[in-house]
Amino acid sequence: MQKAIIWPPYLLPILSRKTRGRPLVYLDSAATTQKPYEVISAVSDFYAEHNANTRRGIHELSEEATELYEKTRDIVKNFLRAKHREEIIFTSGTTEGLNLLAFGLAGELGRGDEILLTEAEHHSNIVPWQIVAKERHLKIKFAPVKADGRLDLNAYKKLLNRRTKIVSITHASNVTGAITPLDKLVPAAHKIGALIIVDAAQSVAHLPLNVQKLDCDFLVFSGHKLYGPTGVGVLYGKKRLLEKLTPRRYGGQMIEQVKKNKTTLAELPARLEGGTMPIAEIVGLGEAINFLRNFGWQKIKTHDQGLCEYGLKRLSTIPDLRLLGPTDFKNRLPIFSFTISGIPAHDLATLLDEAGIAVRAGHHCAEVLHTALHVLVSARASCALYTSRADIDALIERLLEIKAIFHG
Amino acid sequence: MDNHAVYREELLEHYRHPQNFGRMKKADQQAHISNPLCGDEITLQLKFDRSGQVAEVKFEGRGCALSIAAASVFTEFLKDRSKKQLQNIPNGKIEKLLDIKVSPARKKCVQLPYAALRKIFLKQ
Numbered sequence: 453m454q455k456a457i458i459w460p461p462y463l464l465p466i467l468s469r470k471t472r473g474r475p476l477v478y479l480d481s482a483a484t485t486q487k488p489y490e491v492i493s494a495v496s497d498f499y500a501e502h503n504a505n506t507r508r509g510i511h512e513l514s515e516e517a518t519e520l521y522e523k524t525r526d527i528v529k530n531f532l533r534a535k536h537r538e539e540i541i542f543t544s545g546t547t548e549g550l551n552l553l554a555f556g557l558a559g560e561l562g563r564g565d566e567i568l569l570t571e572a573e574h575h576s577n578i579v580p581w582q583i584v585a586k587e588r589h590l591k592i593k594f595a596p597v598k599a600d601g602r603l604d605l606n607a608y609k610k611l612l613n614r615r616t617k618i619v620s621i622t623h624a625s626n627v628t629g630a631i632t633p634l635d636k637l638v639p640a641a642h643k644i645g646a647l648i649i650v651d652a653a654q655s656v657a658h659l660p661l662n663v664q665k666l667d668c669d670f671l672v673f674s675g676h677k678l679y680g681p682t683g684v685g686v687l688y689g690k691k692r693l694l695e696k697l698t699p700r701r702y703g704g705q706m707i708e709q710v711k712k713n714k715t716t717l718a719e720l721p722a723r724l725e726g727g728t729m730p731i732a733e734i735v736g737l738g739e740a741i742n743f744l745r746n747f748g749w750q751k752i753k754t755h756d757q758g759l760c761e762y763g764l765k766r767l768s769t770i771p772d773l774r775l776l777g778p779t780d781f782k783n784r785l786p787i788f789s790f791t792i793s794g795i796p797a798h799d800l801a802t803l804l805d806e807a808g809i810a811v812r813a814g815h816h817c818a819e820v821l822h823t824a825l826h827v828l829v830s831a832r833a834s835c836a837l838y839t840s841r842a843d844i845d846a847l848i849e850r851l852l853e854i855k856a857i858f859h860g
Numbered sequence: 861m862d863n864h865a866v867y868r869e870e871l872l873e874h875y876r877h878p879q880n881f882g883r884m885k886k887a888d889q890q891a892h893i894s895n896p897l898c899g900d901e902i903t904l905q906l907k908f909d910r911s912g913q914v915a916e917v918k919f920e921g922r923g924c925a926l927s928i929a930a931a932s933v934f935t936e937f938l939k940d941r942s943k944k945q946l947q948n949i950p951n952g953k954i955e956k957l958l959d960i961k962v963s964p965a966r967k968k969c970v971q972l973p974y975a976a977l978r979k980i981f982l983k984q
Binding site for chain 1 (some may be wrong): 866867872896897898899923924925926962963966970
């Protein structure tokens with residue numbers, strides 16, 4: 453039996469508030485996680501104590517700000533087990549990371565080249581490729597998912613061919629929670645000479661990442677799904693590939709020298725970090741990673757598996773409920789998307805909200821996946837480290853009430 | 861919990877047994893409108909009599925309980941009204957008819973039938 457993680461209210465201030473007059477049951481962590489006090493205070497301390505622009509000022513504050521900023525790069529480097537610190541590029545989030553990759557790699561792609569995605573991708577990992585594909589006359593292919601939402605590995609391998617130049621794939625689905633077996637996907641992509649990009653937006657707070665062991669070429673994630681602030685994310689890339697990547701934002705510290713007719717760009721990592729970055733948020737991200745590391749992956753894994761097992765068991769007792777995604781608790785994250793026949797997802801979400809339970813309704817920016825699973829929209833309850841079995845109990849109890857309300 | 865301010869039994873009855881649900885063969889005016897974000901869609905059809913009043917109204921579509929109930933009460937409201945009256949219906953009328961207050965995220969659901977009516981008059 454898994455031991456519940458105890459959260460004193462001061463550690464996660466927002467969880468002690470009420471919504472709709474009821475104690476908050478926050479089950480929307482796949483959209484964004486709530487922030488621990490350490491992260492909130494790291495951001496406000498930065499503004500209260502160290503605020504200055506980085507790298508430019510010849511004054512003590514600027515030195516401090518730069519030091520905190522670059523220290524976070526080291527924290528991220530160690531967190532991802534990257535080889536070099538300049539392989540860590542700060543972005544505004546996963547979406548910016550994927551856009552930077554799609555448009556930054558476009559120059560090396562030409563007519564007939566193929567991009568391989570999966571049906572489980574978030575819109576942020578589909579749309580930039582569609583735009584680039586149209587401009588460069590590329591072909592996009594989708595590796596299918598099986599009925600339980602897991603990737604069809606055989607189909608994936610069959611779709612790889614010598615025209616495949618880029619494989620961009622999610623590490624874990626934001627709808628089904630299914631974890632992608634990257635250890636099988638990466639070598640297969642490399643075998644035919646394709647680059648592989650990993651969207652770790654959902655997995656980053658749940659699974660240990662080791663980019664050297666994974667051998668992925670690029671990996672992106674957002675800070676706000678990792679207990680950190682919004683507006684900040686990370687792009688990891690192998691150094692030799694980042695050196696060739698075309699920047700998307702020109703100006704500011706990414707410049708080395710500007711003449712009227714010629715500009716030289718700075719070295720990595722500054723080269724890909726144009727303009728003033730969200731410095732306070734980046735400092736907050738470093739604190740969020742420290743917060744996560746203090747738990748240790750073993751504890752996180754036990755917690756997540758316990759929630760998966762319990763959540764699946766309890767949800768399976770609700771009549772007419774269809775769960776999207778794997779029903780075995782292994783190799784999945786505690787994300788539960790479901791439909792209940794006769795009760796539209798948006799009505800479910802509104803009625804849950806009336807009881808203070810926050811979930812998401814819609815296609816969760818994964819319309820292709822919903823189509824593949826033959827549903828229009830779903831309701832989604834998603835968990836984090838602060839989610840307890842009591843939260844799941846509250847969800848189940850309310851779902852039963854809603855069924856009674858709806859079916860009169 | 862007794863907070864069914866929105867999902868009252870009366871509203872749910874409209875969802876379960878919507879008024880004017882169906883399709884007429886020959887409508888004078890019709891419009892289809894959808895909200896891809898939540899998958900709601902509705903086709904609103906109107907037939908006018910010689911004096912220009914609504915003689916028949918139908919709607920067809922799929923959606924959440926709010927949008928279906930909204931279409932049910934709204935189509936009832938449209939009956940026997942003149943074209944001019946239809947054009948002057950204010951935004952927010954459906955919420956008044958249903959006597960509910962919805963959160964910003966759900967406004968689109970409730971207003972979908974109204975949006976379909978607007979679309980008919982924009983086409984003219």
